Amino acid sequence: MRLRLAPGAPAALAAGVVHAASFAPIAAWWLQSAALAVLVALLLRVHARTAGGTARAAVLGLAFGSGWFVAGVAWLYVSMHRYGGMPAPIAALALLLFGAYLACFPAAVCALTLRAARAARLAPTAASPGALAAVGLVFAGCWALSEIARGYLFTGFPWLAIGYAHVDGPLAALAPLVGVYGVCAFAALSAFGVGALGMAAVRDAASRARDSRAQASTLATLGVAASLALAPPLVGASLAGHEWSQPAGRSLAVRLLQGNVEQELKFDPGRSLAAMQAYTAEVLRADADLTVLPETAWTVPWSATPAALRDELLAHLARSGGVLAIGMPLPEQPAAGQAAAPRLTNSVAVIGRDGAIVARYDKRHLVPFGEFIPRGFGWFVALMHIPLGEFGRGAATQPLLEIDTQRVAFDICYEDLFGEELAAQVRDGATILVNVSNIAWFGDSHALPQHLQIARMRAIELARPVLRATNTGVTTAIDARGRVVGALPTYTAGALALAMQGSVGLTPYARWGNALPLALGLALSLSGALACLARRRSARSNPLE
Numbered sequence: 001m002r003l004r005l006a007p008g009a010p011a012a013l014a015a016g017v018v019h020a021a022s023f024a025p026i027a028a029w030w031l032q033s034a035a036l037a038v039l040v041a042l043l044l045r046v047h048a049r050t051a052g053g054t055a056r057a058a059v060l061g062l063a064f065g066s067g068w069f070v071a072g073v074a075w076l077y078v079s080m081h082r083y084g085g086m087p088a089p090i091a092a093l094a095l096l097l098f099g100a101y102l103a104c105f106p107a108a109v110c111a112l113t114l115r116a117a118r119a120a121r122l123a124p125t126a127a128s129p130g131a132l133a134a135v136g137l138v139f140a141g142c143w144a145l146s147e148i149a150r151g152y153l154f155t156g157f158p159w160l161a162i163g164y165a166h167v168d169g170p171l172a173a174l175a176p177l178v179g180v181y182g183v184c185a186f187a188a189l190s191a192f193g194v195g196a197l198g199m200a201a202v203r204d205a206a207s208r209a210r211d212s213r214a215q216a217s218t219l220a221t222l223g224v225a226a227s228l229a230l231a232p233p234l235v236g237a238s239l240a241g242h243e244w245s246q247p248a249g250r251s252l253a254v255r256l257l258q259g260n261v262e263q264e265l266k267f268d269p270g271r272s273l274a275a276m277q278a279y280t281a282e283v284l285r286a287d288a289d290l291t292v293l294p295e296t297a298w299t300v301p302w303s304a305t306p307a308a309l310r311d312e313l314l315a316h317l318a319r320s321g322g323v324l325a326i327g328m329p330l331p332e333q334p335a336a337g338q339a340a341a342p343r344l345t346n347s348v349a350v351i352g353r354d355g356a357i358v359a360r361y362d363k364r365h366l367v368p369f370g371e372f373i374p375r376g377f378g379w380f381v382a383l384m385h386i387p388l389g390e391f392g393r394g395a396a397t398q399p400l401l402e403i404d405t406q407r408v409a410f411d412i413c414y415e416d417l418f419g420e421e422l423a424a425q426v427r428d429g430a431t432i433l434v435n436v437s438n439i440a441w442f443g444d445s446h447a448l449p450q451h452l453q454i455a456r457m458r459a460i461e462l463a464r465p466v467l468r469a470t471n472t473g474v475t476t477a478i479d480a481r482g483r484v485v486g487a488l489p490t491y492t493a494g495a496l497a498l499a500m501q502g503s504v505g506l507t508p509y510a511r512w513g514n515a516l517p518l519a520l521g522l523a524l525s526l527s528g529a530l531a532c533l534a535r536r537r538s539a540r541s542n543p544l545e
Contacts, residue, residue, distance in 0.1 A: 007056075008042035009063040015039055016067025022165045023072060024449035029169030032162055033191045039064045040139070040195025043110055047117045054111050061110030065103025070095060072160045075445035083263050083441055102157065105146040113139045120532035129224040132200075134531035136192040136228050141525025144185035148518060151181070151418070155368055158417050159450070162187050167456045167482055170236035175461040176244045176507035179419050181517035185524060186232035193228025200225050245463035245480050245505035248431060249405025253322075254500045255288040256467055258475040259297060260493040263440040272299045273306070279326075280309045282495055287320035289403055292469040295346070295413050295438040298328035302349050302357060310355065317353040323403065324351045327412070327436045327469075330360060332392030343392040348410045348436055350401055359401045361410035362394030365418055397428070406431050406502045413437040416451075416458050416466075420513040426462050427510060431502025433464050438471040448473050448490055456482040461509045465500055 015038040022032035042060050046053045074095065081091040116138040120131040143162075151158030163183030166172050171183050171190075178185070200221045261275045276298060283291055298305065317324060329344040345362040352358035401408040409430035411422060416435045425433070435455060439447055452474040459466040460482035468476050473490030480503045488494050509516060 008045060009059055012039055012042055012060045012063040013067040015042075016064040016069075017071045019064070019068045020072035020160070023160060023446075024453040025446055027165070027168060027449070027453060029166045029171070032165035033187065033194060036162070036188065036191035037194035037198065039106075039110070040192050041198050043113060044117070044122075044196065044199045047114055047122060053114050053118075057114035058107045058111040061107035062100070062103045064110075065106040066096075066099050068106070069102040069160065070099035072450075073099070073447075075442035075447040078443040078445055079441040082443060102150065105150050106143075109139065109142045109146050112142050116529060116532045119529075120535045128535075129220045130531070131535055132196055132221055132224050133228065134528045134535065136189060136196065137524045137528025138532065139192045139528075140185050140189035141521045141523070141528060143188035144181055144517060144521035145525060147184045148181050148514065148521065155365070156418065159454075164450075164453050164457055167453055167460065170233040170240065172457075172460055172482065173236040173239040173242070174232075175457060176242075176463055176509055177239075178517045178520055179461045179509040179514060180457050181514060182509075182520050185517065185520050186236070189524070190229050190232040193225050193230070197222065197225035197229055244507045245503035247480075247501045248504040249502055251499040251501040252289040252403055252406055252432075253287070254467060254477075254498055255283075255286060255291045256469040256475050256477070256488075256496040257282050257291065257293050257297075258469065258473065258488050258492070258494055258496070259294060259471055260491055261440070261471055275299075276305070276309055278493065280312055282493075283313060283324060284316050285495070286497060287316075287322060288497070289322045290408070291322060291324050292434060292436060292467065293324070293326045294469045294471040294475075295327035295436045296329070297471070298326050301328060301330050301344070302326070302351065313351065314353065314355045317351065321353070323353075323358065323401075325349070325401075325410070325434070325436070325469075326351065327438070329391075330357075330362070333362065333395075343390060345392040345394060346412055347394075348412065359399065361398055361412070362392070363412040363415060364394035364396060364398075365415045365421060366391055366393055367414050397424070400425070400428060400430055408432045408434055410434050410436065413439065416455055419458055419461055419509070422458055423462060423510045423513045426464060426506065430464065431504060432467065432500060433458065433462070434467045434469070436469050440472040444472075444491055452476060452484075456484070461507065463505060463507045463510065464503050467500065 015035045019032060019035035022028050022035060039060065043057055046056045046060065076098065077091050077095045080086040080094060081088050113135060117135045120134050122128065122131040122135055147158065147161045150156070151161070161180055161184055163175070163180035166183055166187060171186055174186055175183050200218060257279060259275055259279055261271070279293055279297055313324060326349050328347060328349055330347040330349060332343045332345050347363065348361040349357045350359040407429050409425035411433065413436070415421060422433060437451065439451060455466050455468055456478055459478045459480060463480050465480050466478040468474065474487055475496055476487040477485050477496065477498050477500060479485050486496050486498050488496050
């Protein structure tokens with residue numbers, strides 16, 4: 001029964017797994033296009049062979065998305081089972097259910113695309129070039145809108161948006177204009193063209209036995225499909241050399257520390273003290289304008305730092321003249337006129353030479369289950385034996401750290417998936433972006449290189465250098481064009497020292513945020529839908545055409 005509903009479902013599932021492999025660490029942008037093109041070809045095949053097909057199209061998208069997301073975020077199983085102590089069957093089931101939820105987005109795109117193909121009277125044998133172009137616009141626009149929706153619903157999970165696979169491809173040059181979601185639209189449009197090109201080539205072979213008129217129609221369709229496939233990368237290639245920002249101010253001497261603290265021991269009091277001692281020893285090794293420690297490098301607030309370590313750090317800062325940024329929990333800052341709240345925030349504390357916290361950043365985009373418990377899911381969290389809590393939420397706008405001529409903006413771990421939030425920091429004047437992370441929760445998995453890939457996209461779309469200080473990796477420095485200029489090996493302790501100069505100048509994406517990709521997605525999908533409806537009305541008024 002299932003095979004009858006969607007005969008291409010196994011192929012779609014396999015294509016989804018291949019699609020997951022196109023992201024880091026393999027990072028093959030062409031593989032992303034090829035895998036999505038297979039889904040397009042399967043979708044067009046369903047359209048050609050069935051009279052209805054909307055449910056079959058949705059199942060294809062569901063199968064593709066399940067392969068894509070379950071394989072792509074399989075590291076969630078590591079956090080739930082290995083570090084959380086959740087029974088393996090329940091952790092596996094949770095991963096499958098989460099993958100199925102995420103797969104609903106491509107399923108919806110496939111269903112809408114097939115309906116557009118029906119409305120446009122896209123012929124199964126010799127497709128009209130105009131109908132094919134209209135359906136391609138619907139597919140690309142709806143795909144971008146689905147990625148945006150996935151990045152916002154239930155606090156958002158934009159991990160593995162297809163644009164991230166293109167940080168080293170020609171479409172990356174479009175990111176400063178329309179951000180990663182705009183790149184998603186152009187990647188989907190190109191993949192639709194590739195898939196349609198393959199289907200049109202098959203039709204061309206069949207049409208050679210027919211009259212010349214059929215051959216001419218198929219050749220025109222081939223031309224349109226090729227145009228859809230090639231136009232986005234060609235436009236991207238033409239923008240590749242454009243400079244969206246300019247270096248500004250003096251370079252800062254920066255040290256990024258990586259502690260490699262085992263996650264199982266991180267919240268053990270004795271091991272936590274040993275980690276603080278190791279970090280202190282590394283800070284004392286060299287001077288810097290800015291030294292950055294990872295997320296929760298300190299598992300206690302600054303006020304609870306042992307006096308001996310505190311004195312050593314302050315003596316070093318007084319001599320070097322630098323500042324020290326440490327990921328740690330801090331008491332929540334109460335709103336004006338309110339009593340102090342008992343909660344802690346996941347924060348970065350910037351320590352000055354006198355021992356005062358001269359600046360702080362409190363994480364504002366909290367992670368469900370990790371930093372707050374969604375209503376009704378307490379039972380799920382109870383299955384894991386890890387120290388989770390209800391963290392306070394940082395303010396939407398927080399002051400930047402000023403060091404000489406540079407203005408530094410911090411974000412914590414998962415927050416750098418939300419480009420629109422970092423864009424606001426750039427509009428406020430940030431010249432350097434700094435991310436502190438601890439994703440040791442996911443072991444030595446593909447979560448680490450995937451997170452680096454995401455950080456590189458932020459650098460490209462905002463035209464700002466990005467620094468990352470992490471517990472286990474990838475601690476790295478990225479320039480304003482998204483190129484890695486220095487990195488530490490994963491799962492080693494060490495320090496990355498470098499000079500980093502900030503940048504000024506706003507990209508269109510930095511200026512307007514997700515308004516631009518949203519407008520692009522709506523424009524593509526609506527223009528395509530209107531063209532499809534116009535073709536349907538034309539067919540009804542001219543039934544002989």
